[in-house]
Amino acid sequence: MALFELSAGERRAAPAGQEIREHGLAWRHDVRPTPFKGEARHFPKRCEYLCMTLSSRIGRLAWPTLLLAALALPAAASAQSGDHVTLGAGAGVVPDYQGSDDYRFLPIPVIDAQFGQFFVSLRNGIGVNVIEIGPLTAGASVALVGGYRRRDVPDGIRRVSTTAGGRLFANLKLDNLSFTVGATKAVEGGTRGVVADASLSYALPVSDRMTVIPTIGTSWANGKHMNRYFGIDASEAIASGLPFYRxxxxxxxxxxxxxxSYRLDSHWSLGATGGVTRLLGDAADSPLNERRWQPSGFMSVAYTF
Structure with a gap:
């Protein structure tokens, strides 16, 4: 017997030898596929010190969302306000995709700049702060929405291309506490879906040079994103041997x-991040999922002008 996902939350068993029809395709199920199993991935932010992030979802990429979807790269710098430019380089160890049991080493650029209301950052992309009222900042941007390469997923599964997306976000900062919410819609290619994220950070100054920032976060996605990223359609089920999954x-x-984050002087800073992501719901139940708990880590060096 094998399980075929018909709709969210609905399954039925198909006996061996029975013909299966889906979207005009038909095939005979003779062998029970074995889905991947596994047990044991944001989003950081800018708090009292500048934290550079990869989108998302992190989370966004698997390197998201993290980010997308995706996960996150911090680079610490001195507390600052107004116009600034921070550039640097970093490297991380991240999953090939959300749910993958394989990891890769990834060089990652560090960039964070602001000129008036306009900004460039790894988390929010290129955009403008439309609202700046006291501790509240809100804006819009164009950001990356991550996918996965064909070679990273089982044979027969189509790749999900990394593409650009429109993003809306808001950040509330109260002293050392920072709360951020956002939503990104892929506008061309990729999953063409929507991913929303929320995160909470707190900056803990350890010394006049070092700050530790714990962060918790979560992300939500609509059916279009979830089914394209974690689902398996009829043709992919035939080609891969994995069960159909919606x-x-x-x-x-x-x-x-x-x-x-450690500030070397008024310009140079070092950053390191370690974390873990737990897949939930239909993402965790996907036959593509090999590992529900996914650790990741990043290190960086940055220079603020």
């Missing part, structure tokens, strides 16, 4: 991480 909308992950 993923519905819902919360797809929750993350926890700790960032340490």
């Amino acid at each position: 993923a519905g909308s819902g919360f797809k992950d929750v993350s926890g991480l700790i960032t340490a």
Whole structure:
């Protein structure tokens, strides 16, 4: 017997030898596929010190969302306000995709700049702060929405291209506490879906040079994103030997991480982040999922002009 997902939350068993029809295709199920199993991935932010992030979802990429979807790269710098430019380089160890049991080493650029209301950052992309009222900042941007390469997933599964997306976000900062919410819609290619994220950070100054920033976060995705990223359609089921699976909308992950930033002087800073992401709901139940708990880590060096 094998399980075929008909809709979110609905399954039925198909006996061996029975003809299966889906979207005009038909095939005979003779062998029970074995889905991947596994047990044991944000989003950081800018708090009292500048934290550079990869989108998302992190989370966004698997390197998201993290980010997308995706996960996150911090680079610490001195507390500052107004116009600034921070550039640097970093490297991380991240999953090939959300749910993958394989990891890769990834060089990552560090960039964070602001000129008036306009900004460039790894988390929010290129955009403008439309609202700046006291501790509240809100804006819009164009950001990356991550996918996965064909070679990273089982044979027969189509790749999900990394593409650009429109993003809306808001950040509330109260002293050392920072709360951020956002939503990104892929506008061309990729999953063409929507991923929303929320995160909470708190900056803990350890010394006049070092700050530790714990962060927790979660992300939600609509059915279009979930089914394209974690689902398996009829043609992919035939080609890969994995069971047909349809993923519905819902919360797809929750993350926890700790960032340490060390200011060498008024310009140079070092950053390191370690964290773990737990897949939830239909993302965790996908036959593509090999590992529900996914650790990741990043290190960086940055220069603020």
